[in-house]
Ligand SMILES: Nc1ncnc2c1ncn2[C@@H]1O[C@H](COP(=O)(O)OP(=O)(O)O)[C@@H](O)[C@H]1O
């Protein structure tokens with residue numbers, strides 16, 4: 001039987017970046033390994049200063065590593081002569097938070113810019129620009145200037161320009177961070193459709209798990225130059241291991257706020273010995289199970305739901321409940337065993353400590 005190899009388009013091996021400034025040395029990227037496969041929408045999430053931008057600048061060698069190996073689309077970039085490197089860079093497009101459009105040129109001219117000096121005729125370039133503007137939904141704004149566009153439209157121009165050289169990889173570095181939530185969602189939808197239509201591989205850098213949640217298939221969490229956790233989107237949301245990952249997820253699920261209001265309730269502050277305040281997290285099929293009814297029927301454990309939320313991740317329901325479970329000690333123990341064996345994550349919340 002023929003086994004198909006996974007098509008790895010980006011491979012970073014032990015890449016390291018140290019910036020040395022006068023007295024101070026910054027270890028921006030700390031021996032990171034990263035593999036991105038063709039067709040992935042790979043999210044890299046972390047707070048400001050984590051090293052995300054430096055890491056992705058290694059992918060087109062805008063940043064050279066202090067040490068390590070960078071393989072992109074089967075080319076060992078550090079071994080390439082400058083002319084060949086320039087050629088390879090065209091296979092990786094990039095979009096940014098501040099769009100970087102040329103104010104004195106029209107939208108069409110901005111998109112055409114990367115095609116200059118490629119030896120193509122004006123006619124061919126014009127046709128390409130029209131096709132790109134159509135792709136991003138701006139066919140009617142070709143002759144406008146950047147100042148006449150909204151933020152979301154400017155980012156669409158940025159995307160069209162990044163796609164001008166038909167890249168196989170698109171890097172998005174905080175591309176939606178300057179946009180309101182609704183515009184952000186429409187840009188993320190556009191990226192997702194480009195991924196599907198063109199088979200474009202996307203690396204999405206962000207400090208917001210919300211963007212990752214909307215379109216990414218994989219996610220890596222970065223902190224202090226290192227990738228501290230990685231996996232498929234569903235794996236990470238279902239079973240985050242690191243506290244930082246949990247914090248990012250809780251923020252996007254608005255669990256922090258939910259917990260604060262739950263803990264303000266008097267019943268929660270005066271739990272009896274046979275009551276437990278817990279958070280239940282479940283993914284997929286579990287959601288369809290009549291969980292609350294089962295706990296009562298099988299274990300005589302009563303669940304009082306204080307907060308409930310179900311969201312859809314990659315067509316899979318992801319549920320978060322905060323409940324008070326009441327029952328006999330032995331029944332509670334059996335109920336927790338049941339939850340555990342059904343892949344429902346149980347997190348005990350101490351009402352005193354949580355505040
Ligand atoms: N050109 C540079 N010179 C010196 N320090 C830098 C440079 N670029 C980034 N840094 C530092 O490297 C660290 C990581 O920065 P960056 O990659 O921009 O993080 P992020 O994109 O996650 O916010 C920060 O401490 C930043 O100050």
Ligand SMILES: [Mg+2]
Pocket residue numbers: 052053054173174
């Ligand atoms: Mg950055």
